[in-house]
Amino acid sequence: MLPVTLISINNGPNAAMPRIQLANLTKSYGDVEVLHGIDLEMADTEFTVLVGPSGCGKSTTLRMIAGLETVTSGEIYMDDQRISHLEPKDRDLAMVFQDYALYPHMNVARNMSFALRLEKRPKAEINAKVAEVAEMLGLTEYLLRKPAELSGGQRQRVAMGRALTRDSATFLFDEPLSNLDAKLRGQMRAELAIMRQKVRKNMIYVTHDQIEAMTLADRIVVMHSGHIQQQGTPQELFMRPVNKFVAGFLGSPPMNFLKAVLESEGGQTVAAGEGFRIALPAELADRARGFVGKEVFFGIRPSDLDFSPDGAEGHCIDLRVAVSEYIGAQSVLICDCAGESVTVEVKSETPIALGETLRFTVRDDGIHLFDCITEGAI
Amino acid sequence: MSSASNDRPNPAFYALLGTLIFMAIGPVVLMFVNSFKLDIDIISGTSGLFFLPTIQNYEAALCDVLWYEPEHLDYCAIRFGGAFKNSIIIALISTVLTLVIGCMAAYGITRFRFMGRDTVSFATLAVRMVPPAVLLVPVFGLWNNTFCLDRDGMIGGFIRDTFGGRGDVCLAGTHSGIILIYVAMNLPFVIWILQSFIVQVPRSLEEAARVDGANPFQVFYMVVLPLIKPGLAAAAIFTFRIAWNEYLLASALADRDTKTVPILIVNNTSEFNIEWGVIMATGMLLAIPPIIFTLIASKQIITGMTAGAVKG
Numbered sequence: 258m259l260p261v262t263l264i265s266i267n268n269g270p271n272a273a274m275p276r277i278q279l280a281n282l283t284k285s286y287g288d289v290e291v292l293h294g295i296d297l298e299m300a301d302t303e304f305t306v307l308v309g310p311s312g313c314g315k316s317t318t319l320r321m322i323a324g325l326e327t328v329t330s331g332e333i334y335m336d337d338q339r340i341s342h343l344e345p346k347d348r349d350l351a352m353v354f355q356d357y358a359l360y361p362h363m364n365v366a367r368n369m370s371f372a373l374r375l376e377k378r379p380k381a382e383i384n385a386k387v388a389e390v391a392e393m394l395g396l397t398e399y400l401l402r403k404p405a406e407l408s409g410g411q412r413q414r415v416a417m418g419r420a421l422t423r424d425s426a427t428f429l430f431d432e433p434l435s436n437l438d439a440k441l442r443g444q445m446r447a448e449l450a451i452m453r454q455k456v457r458k459n460m461i462y463v464t465h466d467q468i469e470a471m472t473l474a475d476r477i478v479v480m481h482s483g484h485i486q487q488q489g490t491p492q493e494l495f496m497r498p499v500n501k502f503v504a505g506f507l508g509s510p511p512m513n514f515l516k517a518v519l520e521s522e523g524g525q526t527v528a529a530g531e532g533f534r535i536a537l538p539a540e541l542a543d544r545a546r547g548f549v550g551k552e553v554f555f556g557i558r559p560s561d562l563d564f565s566p567d568g569a570e571g572h573c574i575d576l577r578v579a580v581s582e583y584i585g586a587q588s589v590l591i592c593d594c595a596g597e598s599v600t601v602e603v604k605s606e607t608p609i610a611l612g613e614t615l616r617f618t619v620r621d622d623g624i625h626l627f628d629c630i631t632e633g634a635i
Numbered sequence: 636m637s638s639a640s641n642d643r644p645n646p647a648f649y650a651l652l653g654t655l656i657f658m659a660i661g662p663v664v665l666m667f668v669n670s671f672k673l674d675i676d677i678i679s680g681t682s683g684l685f686f687l688p689t690i691q692n693y694e695a696a697l698c699d700v701l702w703y704e705p706e707h708l709d710y711c712a713i714r715f716g717g718a719f720k721n722s723i724i725i726a727l728i729s730t731v732l733t734l735v736i737g738c739m740a741a742y743g744i745t746r747f748r749f750m751g752r753d754t755v756s757f758a759t760l761a762v763r764m765v766p767p768a769v770l771l772v773p774v775f776g777l778w779n780n781t782f783c784l785d786r787d788g789m790i791g792g793f794i795r796d797t798f799g800g801r802g803d804v805c806l807a808g809t810h811s812g813i814i815l816i817y818v819a820m821n822l823p824f825v826i827w828i829l830q831s832f833i834v835q836v837p838r839s840l841e842e843a844a845r846v847d848g849a850n851p852f853q854v855f856y857m858v859v860l861p862l863i864k865p866g867l868a869a870a871a872i873f874t875f876r877i878a879w880n881e882y883l884l885a886s887a888l889a890d891r892d893t894k895t896v897p898i899l900i901v902n903n904t905s906e907f908n909i910e911w912g913v914i915m916a917t918g919m920l921l922a923i924p925p926i927i928f929t930l931i932a933s934k935q936i937i938t939g940m941t942a943g944a945v946k947g
Contacts, residue, residue: 325842346848358839362861371857372847423847 274301274426274459275336275349277322282331284317291317293483294331299476304453304460308470309480309506316431318480319463323352323429335427350427351420355435357412359404365415366391366400372423390421393455410441417452427459434469446472467507471495479503501554501632504625510559510589510600512625517555519548519626525571528555528626532595533574538621545626545635553635554627559589559602561623564609568618576601577614663922670915677911692916715917717892718899723924724810725885725895726878729817733874734867736818737825742855744826745833746841756830759823767820767883774816775887778807808890816888817878825870832866833859868935875928879921896921 277299284292292314299305307315320326322333324345333341340348351372359368366387367374373383391397394414404412413433420428434442434449446469453460453473464470470477471491478488479502487499491507498504504512517530519537526542526549528535535555537545545553565573576592576599583605590601590609601617609615626635669677671688694705700716743749744756783805784790806812836859844854860867882897889898900917903910 323842323846325845344850345842345845346850350846352843352846354839354843356837356839358837358843360840360844360858371844375848375853419843419847 274457275338276301276334277427277459277461278334279318279322280332280334282318282321282333283329284314284321284326285329290329291483292321292329295485297478297485297488299459299461301459302457304462304473304475305478306462306464306470306474306476307478307480308464308467309486311465312482313480314483315463315465315480319429319431319461322348322427322461323350324348348427349425350429351423351425352429353416353420353431353433355432357404357416357436359412359415359419361404364401364403365396365407365418368404368415369418369422371419386422390418393421393452394418409437410445413437413445417449421452421456425458427461428456430460430462430464432464433462435464435466449473468509471507477507479506481506497634498625499634501556501627501634504556504627504634508558510602512556512558513599514627515555515557515594515597515599516552516629518552519545519550521549527571528553528624530555530595531597534571535574535619535624536571537624537626541624541626541635548626548628548635552629554629554632556625556627557619557623559600561620562599562601562617563620564601564603564607564615565618566616568616572621573616573618574599575614575616578609578611581609581611666915666918669911670919672912674910674912677915692912693920695910695913696916696920713899713903713913713917715896715899715920718894718896719920721810721889721893722879722895722897722921725813725817725893726875726924728810729814729821729878730871730874732814732818733821733825734871737822737870738829738860738863738867739855740822741826741829741833742859745830759826763823763827767881770816770820771883771887774884775807778812778816778888779805782806782812807888808893810893813885813888813893813895816884817874817881820884821874821877825874828870828873829863829866832863836862865936868932872929872932875932876925879925 279295279297282292282295282297283290295314295318297305307318309315317326321328321341324340324343328341331341332339335348360371363371369387369390370383373386387400388397391400394417396411396414396418399407399411399415404415407415413436416433434445437445450473462469462473474491476488477491477494479486479494481502487494487503494503494507498507501514505514515530515533517528517533517535520527520529522536526537526545528537562574574594576590576594578590579593579598580591582589582591586605588603588605588607588609590603592599592601592615603609627633628635670692671690672686673689673691676686691705691707694701695708696713696715698705698708698711699714740759744752744759806815840858840862841854844858849857880897881895882901885895886898886901889895894902896917900914900921903914903917
């Protein structure tokens with residue numbers, strides 16, 4: 258079982274939303290277990306993002322919270338109440354689907370009021386609520402249109418509006434932005450962030466896009482093959498990944514991993530690999546004492562390598578530039594280090610030529626070491 | 636090159652088209668023309684298009700619903716009005732019943748996992764493969780002898796006391812009897828055709844409705860049913876047409892008060908006299924309801940009902 262960090266966050270003074278807690282949740286399809294004991298506690302009004310590669314079980318987890326999938330074992334709690342046997346409609350939640358799932362035979366207003374109409378709320382209340390949400394999402398002029406007459410972004414907004422019209426305690430988002438083009442996605446992400454500040458509700462958001470996760474989340478939960486790998490704030494996960502998977506998953510371009518052997522050399526611990534020898538900072542060397550003489554993964558983010566032609570020996574790595582990808586102010590260099598590919602992020606004005614061997618200083622606080630066998634962080 | 640040949644298709648294409656149109660329209664035109672001729676004109680075969688149109692045949696066919704007595708008739712032999720009413724009752728009720736049962740069955744088979752689901756799905760098609768003629772004898776026997784109400788039983792007694800008569804009623808000879816066999820006959824095809832429509836309704840729509848607070852029946856009636864309207868319309872046209880035209884089973888199961896229009900037409904021939912003109916006129920009248928029904932129902936067949944529901 259991989260290490261799972263449980264972080265308790267104090268409830269704010271206005272706490273009214275139920276706390277959602279997953280206890281040892283598993284899910285099997287036939288003989289195949291796809292979720293292996295998920296333990297998760299979400300503070301109220303927290304924006305939790307479940308992130309991971311496809312097939313990691315994040316959507317299944319969300320659908321189990323929604324009640325669209327049965328729970329094989331374990332339990333879902335809402336404020337200490339067991340809810341895993343309840344129908345979706347009895348769980349007081351709203352959901353935004355990946356493919357929008359708008360009712361095509363109803364116009365925008367009727368789509369948004371569907372849940373309220375099912376609850377048989379008074380007409381005036383329904384109209385007021387729809388008008389309020391439409392105003393907030395900029396949909397007022399489209400209320401009488403059918404979904405087929407809307408653009409992708411507008412449909413997405415209607416799907417969002419349909420969830421917001423209900424005053425549910427919890428909002429579930431299942432990869433809501435993945436069907437939009439890149440520009441619209443960025444825009445909707447910003448709108449989501451703004452909406453998030455206005456609507457203080459529990460939000461659980463599933464995505465495979467680590468940028469969405471990093472920008473929106475109060476708490477990120479990284480999942481991989483049915484296990485929670487790590488959870489915490491975006492900063493915690495970025496700065497102190499607990500294992501190689503989390504380190505490689507978050508951050509763009511992803512972290513570089515090089516095989517190295519730790520050696521003791523004149524009171525210093527040195528990570529020696531093919532084509533590089535880097536001295537470890539004292540604190541990390543302390544932690545890695547048990548690994549001296551063993552093989553480890555030496556991890557370094559592309560942004561933690563600085564171009565420095567006259568860097569000091571022992572803190573630098575020499576890389577031959579194979580490809581340079583110009584992306585504006587920054588350029589991403591794909592370099593070669595004794596057969597291994599290493600990505601470096603540099604300012605675009607840095608004078609480089611393809612095929613050249615350049616020297617980069619490795620920032621001390623950017624060095625991550627991972628056990629070669631368990632892949633856990635050292 | 637190809638655009639030139641597309642602009643001017645082969646003359647043979649037009650010839651084929653003309654033949655097909657003639658084959659399709661010809662009999663209808665012949666029937667229409669003959670329905671305005673006297674029998675003597677029809678049989679003589681010489682008059683062709685030159686004849687004096689008469690509505691005598693229609694008067695004879697509709698004699699029991701006309702407000703006046705046509706002078707060329709001394710006795711109203713054909714009771715078209717009654718048969719027409721029977722046809723309408725039987726065709727409409729059996730269509731409605733078939734659709735109501737069919738859409739629910741199709742939804743169940745498509746969306747729910749239960750033991751024997753595939754068997755049920757296949758069995759619906761297998762039933763369809765049995766020709767009606769095979770059913771005729773057993774159905775006739777069952778409807779006449781087995782599915783009867785005892786004259787001294789509770790319901791039979793009630794019928795006797797309320798409506799008079801003998802009180803022992805069998806399915807044969809009643810509207811219900813014919814409706815029942817039509818529903819049974821059409822249901823497999825309707826289930827089969829609606830399954831393919833229900834499969835196309837995105838599952839996430841139903842899930843969204845469930846999260847929005849709909850119970851299974853609300854999901855079905857408020858989300859699924861409106862989206863399979865084209866399928867329902869197609870199935871309705873099909874079912875209505877079969878029920879309206881059916882002859883074999885109706886001829887065995889109907890009695891004089893419940894006979895439908897096709898039976899009426901055939902009964903109008905005898906070994907001494909075939910009233911061609913009246914038969915043609917009745918045939919024209921018979922064709923009107925399905926045309927009206929199809930026009931109304933086909934309005935519901937709009938493609939792209941689920942457009943805009945989901946992306947991708």
